[in-house]
Amino acid sequence: MTSESKDGSKESIEKEDVAGPPVRSLQLGVYRVVTEVLPPLSLREQWKKTSRMIPTLRRLVKDAYASSPWLFSLLLLAQIWYSSFEPALSLHLSSRVLTTIEAGLKNGNPDGAAIFQAVALRMICLVFTAVVNQWKVRLESKMNDKIDLKFQNHILRSKLATDLTGVQANLSSGHIAERRAWFAFKSSMEATWQLAGAIGQLTYISRSVLSTGHGAIFALLCLVQPILDAVYDRSLWNEPHVVEATDPHFLRMKGLRELSEPKYRQDIITGDIVQHIIQEFRRAVKLLGDTDISEAYLQYQRLTGATSHIAIRLSRDLPMLYYAANAILSPTGLSLATIATLHQSESLLSWTFDDIFYRIRVTANNISTVKGIYDLERDVHQTKSGDLPYPPLGRPHERGMPFELKDVSFSYPGTTAKALDNITLSIKAGQLIVVVGQNGSGKSTIIKLLTRLYDATSGSIAIDGADIQEYRLADLRHATAALTQDHHLYPLSLRENIGLGNPAYVRDMNMIRAAAKQGGAEDLIAKLGDGFETVLEHPRGLQHSVDVKKGDRTLLAEAYEKMTKEVDVSGGERQRLVASRTFMRFTSGAVKLVCVDEPSSSLDPEAEWQLFQNLRQTREGKTMIFVTHRFAHLTKHADVILCMKNGTILETGTHEELMARDGEYCKMFKIQATAFE
Numbered sequence: 173m174t175s176e177s178k179d180g181s182k183e184s185i186e187k188e189d190v191a192g193p194p195v196r197s198l199q200l201g202v203y204r205v206v207t208e209v210l211p212p213l214s215l216r217e218q219w220k221k222t223s224r225m226i227p228t229l230r231r232l233v234k235d236a237y238a239s240s241p242w243l244f245s246l247l248l249l250a251q252i253w254y255s256s257f258e259p260a261l262s263l264h265l266s267s268r269v270l271t272t273i274e275a276g277l278k279n280g281n282p283d284g285a286a287i288f289q290a291v292a293l294r295m296i297c298l299v300f301t302a303v304v305n306q307w308k309v310r311l312e313s314k315m316n317d318k319i320d321l322k323f324q325n326h327i328l329r330s331k332l333a334t335d336l337t338g339v340q341a342n343l344s345s346g347h348i349a350e351r352r353a354w355f356a357f358k359s360s361m362e363a364t365w366q367l368a369g370a371i372g373q374l375t376y377i378s379r380s381v382l383s384t385g386h387g388a389i390f391a392l393l394c395l396v397q398p399i400l401d402a403v404y405d406r407s408l409w410n411e412p413h414v415v416e417a418t419d420p421h422f423l424r425m426k427g428l429r430e431l432s433e434p435k436y437r438q439d440i441i442t443g444d445i446v447q448h449i450i451q452e453f454r455r456a457v458k459l460l461g462d463t464d465i466s467e468a469y470l471q472y473q474r475l476t477g478a479t480s481h482i483a484i485r486l487s488r489d490l491p492m493l494y495y496a497a498n499a500i501l502s503p504t505g506l507s508l509a510t511i512a513t514l515h516q517s518e519s520l521l522s523w524t525f526d527d528i529f530y531r532i533r534v535t536a537n538n539i540s541t542v543k544g545i546y547d548l549e550r551d552v553h554q555t556k557s558g559d560l561p562y563p564p565l566g567r568p569h570e571r572g573m574p575f576e577l578k579d580v581s582f583s584y585p586g587t588t589a590k591a592l593d594n595i596t597l598s599i600k601a602g603q604l605i606v607v608v609g610q611n612g613s614g615k616s617t618i619i620k621l622l623t624r625l626y627d628a629t630s631g632s633i634a635i636d637g638a639d640i641q642e643y644r645l646a647d648l649r650h651a652t653a654a655l656t657q658d659h660h661l662y663p664l665s666l667r668e669n670i671g672l673g674n675p676a677y678v679r680d681m682n683m684i685r686a687a688a689k690q691g692g693a694e695d696l697i698a699k700l701g702d703g704f705e706t707v708l709e710h711p712r713g714l715q716h717s718v719d720v721k722k723g724d725r726t727l728l729a730e731a732y733e734k735m736t737k738e739v740d741v742s743g744g745e746r747q748r749l750v751a752s753r754t755f756m757r758f759t760s761g762a763v764k765l766v767c768v769d770e771p772s773s774s775l776d777p778e779a780e781w782q783l784f785q786n787l788r789q790t791r792e793g794k795t796m797i798f799v800t801h802r803f804a805h806l807t808k809h810a811d812v813i814l815c816m817k818n819g820t821i822l823e824t825g826t827h828e829e830l831m832a833r834d835g836e837y838c839k840m841f842k843i844q845a846t847a848f849e
């Protein structure tokens with residue numbers, strides 16, 4: 173169902189055959205906004221919804237307390253003073269100043285001592301509050317750090333426990349920010365104590381300023397505007413939503429703007445396409461015309477109708493109407509001092525209630541993220557571990573890990589296409605297997621299944637007679653070494669980068685040096701100023717103001733240049749360092765399976781040859797599986813070559829057998845061979 177609303181935005185209500193409420197799609201300028209269409213909730217349902225936040229909030233407060241009981245208690249006291257006591261006390265003291273002055277003015281004989289005392293008390297209160305506030309800011313900053321660190325730790329543990337399926341399901345994605353925990357904690361504390369403060373103020377007004385009954389009317393009048401504000405506030409943040417930019421000209425502008433980023437510089441300069449980009453950008457701007465490009469959140473807010481705006485504006489003056497009516501109906505009922513006190517408390521109360529509603533919304537928005545962080549622990553996608561030890565008791569698997577694959581098919585999570593289609597295969601312990609085939613034929617996928625990064629969608633993989641899923645995962649991981657293009661250098665020292673191949677010996681420089689030599693990284697490390705202690709891509713949190721530019725002849729620019737000095741290595745050198753980590757892994761003596769997936773694309777021919785030589789020399793006691801596009805080095809040494817196509821194994825055999833067959837493998841081999849003739 174689609175309808176066009178008054179402001180020209182299109183609204184359509186779609187109800188698909190899926191769980192959850194229907195959604196409304198709204199075109200706002202260049203953005204498409206999709207929100208859930210939720211029926212208005214009754215007060216009871218609203219309360220139920222709100223109370224669902226309470227367990228998470230309770231856990232958050234407990235965590236905050238546990239991170240530093242002292243800090244928590246001091247902050248609580250400061251907050252109570254600032255939000256609860258001070259406003260009521262301040263109101264009382266200023267009312268006292270005003271009534272003392274008024275009494276003096278009425279009888280023509282002001283009591284100087286009484287006025288001085290009232291003013292002095294108010295001043296002391298203000299000074300004390302200023303000091304408390306300053307402390308509060310410092311305490312908040314410390315508490316913020318504590319909560320951030322606690323949640324960073326929590327997120328780190330959950331992310332590190334997530335397997336590839338979880339990463340693909342986007343479970344531990346970036347939107348889960350630890351900062352939200354602090355915001356939820358802060359806003360919930362503030363809302364609670366501000367509410368206590370507002371109740372205190374109202375009690376004071378009802379008892380001391382107004383006659384019985386009037387206090388309640390006054391309180392209600394002060395509440396009208398914040399309530400209307402909260403009801404009519406069309407903020408996207410209050411609704412479940414997704415937003416995407418859909419305007420083709422806007423998207424094109426974005427893409428063209430992206431081309432000014434440093435990573436495209438070389439392409440743009442050598443391609444000589446600067447003028448083309450500028451012209452195309454101008455054209456896209458022209459075609460975009462007057463379409464609104466302001467943030468979707470702002471455009472959504474502007475949807476609030478004029479009547480609501482007028483109602484909100486008028487409601488602000490309701491307390492004033494109340495004094496006016498009182499003055500007409502009961503001319504002696506309110507003194508000037510009372511009116512001044514009421515006026516002061518009216519603005520304070522309206523502001524406080526506004527702020528409370530705002531903070532409740534902030535809490536609600538952030539608490540769902542906090543819940544997401546806590547739930548990560550529970551929802552974490554983790555490949556299930558079995559109970560069987562590996563190697564199986566009494567069978568040390570001295571020759572390597574054997575595999576039996578039966579009718580194995582596999583689709584990546586979230587996809588239906590078969591990356592592997594009905595594969596049956598036997599790999600004997602200690603064999604050297606080479607997998608070849610076209611791009612996308614499933615070579616890497618086989619390795620991912622054998623190393624249990626994923627589980628087969630159907631069929632079975634057995635190791636030494638037992639299903640792969642029955643073994644303890646930690647044992648299998650311990651017995652496996654993988655070297656692929658997807659392996660990266662860590663933002664840690666090169667010593668750790670190599671040493672973490674065998675964490676038990678991460679400080680053993682003799683072993684690390686030997687591994688670096690086998691990986692072909694020894695000479696390149698020696699060339700670096702800090703040698704094994706060099707850290708590549710050090711996360712240093714660099715920031716600078718826009719006016720600081722590298723190359724400027726100022727001391728500040730020089731300081732910045734020094735800070736940004738990075739040591740870098742080439743792609744091939746990176747591959748040597750990562751390969752060294754694999755050789756370090758062999759030092760544990762537990763590795764029974766080595767999977768090597770095209771790790772040599774950036775290596776020079778000599779380095780590639782040397783890497784494969786070194787790997788083959790360590791093959792004793794290991795099953796080795798290589799994926800490669802370059803046949804020469806490996807296929808002649810292979811016990812079995814698997815030639816793959818479209819997720820299936822097309823041919824298997826030794827080099828000689830497959831050449832004799834004159835099939836796909838022979839064809840690919842000849843293409844490479846003729847290139848060198």
Ligand SMILES: Nc1ncnc2c1ncn2[C@@H]1O[C@H](COP(=O)(O)OP(=O)(O)OP(=O)(O)O)[C@@H](O)[C@H]1O
Binds near residue numbers: 590613614617618
């Ligand atoms: N993470 C993923 N999610 C979804 N599909 C994937 C994923 N990884 C690979 N695929 C798909 O699975 C199929 C097999 O991919 P795989 O990486 O195993 O091929 P390959 O033979 O190793 O290719 P190449 O020679 O290009 O490295 C391809 O169609 C690929 O697009």
